[in-house]
Amino acid sequence: MTLSEHAQTNREIWAENAAEFREPGKRNWAQPDITWGIWHLPESEIGALPVLEGKDVVELGCGTAYISSWLVRRGANVVGVDLSPEQLATARELQAEHRIEFPLIEASAEDVPLPAASFDLVISEYGASIWADPYLWIPEAARLLRPGGELVFLTNGLILELAWSVESERVGETLVYDYFGFHRLEDPKDGAIVFQLPYGEWIRLFRANGLEVEDLIELQPPEGADPGRWDFVSNEWARKWPSEEIWKARKPA
Amino acid sequence: MSSSDLTSQARTNREFWNRQADEYQAEHGEHIGRPEPRWGLWQIRESELRILGDVGGKDVLEFGCGAAQWSVLLAQQGARMVGIDNSERQLEHARTAMAEAGVEFQLVHASAESLPLPDASFDVVFADHGANRFADPLLWVPEVSRLLRVGGFAAFSGGTPFEWIGWNSETDTWDGGLHRPYFGMHRSETPEGSVEFELPYGAWIRLFRRNSLEVEELREIQAPEDAVTTYRTDEENAWARRWPMEQIWKVRKL
Secondary structure, three states: OOOOOOHHHHHHHHHHHHHHHHHHHHHHHOOOOOOOOOOOHHHHHHHOOOOOOOOEEEEEOOOOHHHHHHHHHHOOOOEEEEOOHHHHHHHHHHHHOOOOOOOOEEEOOOOOOOOOOOEEEEEEEHHHHHHOHHHHHHHHHHEEEEEEEEEEEEEHHHHHOEEOOOEOOOOOOOOOOOOOOEEEEEOOOOOOEEEHHHHHHHHHHHOOOOOOEEEEEEEEOOOOOOOOOOOOOOOHHHOOOOOOOEEEEOOOO | OOHHOOHHHHHHHHHHHHHHHHHHHHHHHHHHOOOOOOOOOOOOOHHHHHOOOOOOOEEEEOOOOOHHHHHHHHOOOOOOOEEEOOOHHHHHHHHHHHHHHOOOOOEOOOOOOOOOOOOOOOEEEEEEEOOHHHHOOOOOHHHHHEEEEHHHHEEEOOOHHHHHHHHOOOOOOOEEEEOOOOOOEEEEEOOOOEEEEEEOHHHHHHHHOOOEEEEEEEEEEEEOOOOOOOOOOOOHHHHHHOOOOOEEEEEEEE
């Protein structure tokens, strides 16, 4: 496996972070409903996913693979891909505990060792969608999709990223980073590298890879919803501006 | 169309533009009256942006044409132009410009929310800060879709969601703060007395797709380093170097 420099960095960071994600992973695996993001907004209300029964799905940056486990339980054939062996070890434990088996592959979403045109759905939730370089993983997602297949991914709200305060580690109400040229953000504390693009740049990237833009769902939590451990954003902020957004693109049939 | 058939924003904006047209053309006429097609606040050349491409021989609708600076130039390039505008006074300026340039094409006085033009009659519908800003997208996007032939496209420049959320109503400027919510963005009454519209990115995408328009491009315009404009102050241009104050959507009829 050859990794880009940032993938190597992020892999090392996840080796340390993985332990902290065991308990949340456990809770998510035990959850019956499909939900999105830090506000746990139910898929039954968001409606971002196609019919899953019998579909071939790959999750890019699956972490503890709770999303994959939800999709498997709805009849999908899922492969989970993650570059962190520690995260995948948690995923395997939880597979054994829940007696739900599906393939897990250690790889970067920027270079996936799976054949072209072999999936109906490529999904990512805070996975490749933030940790991998879009200019590398979107072409991979497009390659993995069959004609008619869909790419669905959740990422940080772009406005949230631009209004991020490094000092307080919270989102503020002032734009800090420039929009034009926004691409890669390095955490000054642990060196983690995350990615996000301007809206028009996502659209250009999808289309350059033969994908049609289907939807952009900006997520708004209900009043009073609690982000739990993810206290970098308040309910009040997230009621006004999108803290998370889901892009949907389709490979034409 | 009698004014009683107009929506409240179409009535308000008709009165606004009838009142403002002379002053607007006096203030901006020279800036936007260039010898070649240029877009938007900073008058960036179409030959650089290449949004419309070659319009020769095409049926083209300028959607909120004002004094028809664009339409006159495109007619000279061989487009079969029609210009619509909601303001009689703006169209009088357009007629003067046409006479001066020696070109003839149809001008229609109507609100973009309900146009007296036949289905599938245009290859291109475009606006440069035109009706797309002053009419309700929930009404004009279906109209644009209806007017386009299959395979035709629409392109329109206007404001942005960032312009909306970043506007400080107390100081009437942009200072880098987030001042207005993103969710619920739609209709805004300006201090000048017009009604303007903007939508969240996702709402635009859904609206296009519901109306059989495929999203081709969202071109976000960064203010040029040496920005010259009669529309914005130096401070606002500096803001627009960092965050988008102008964008051009391009969508194609399926």
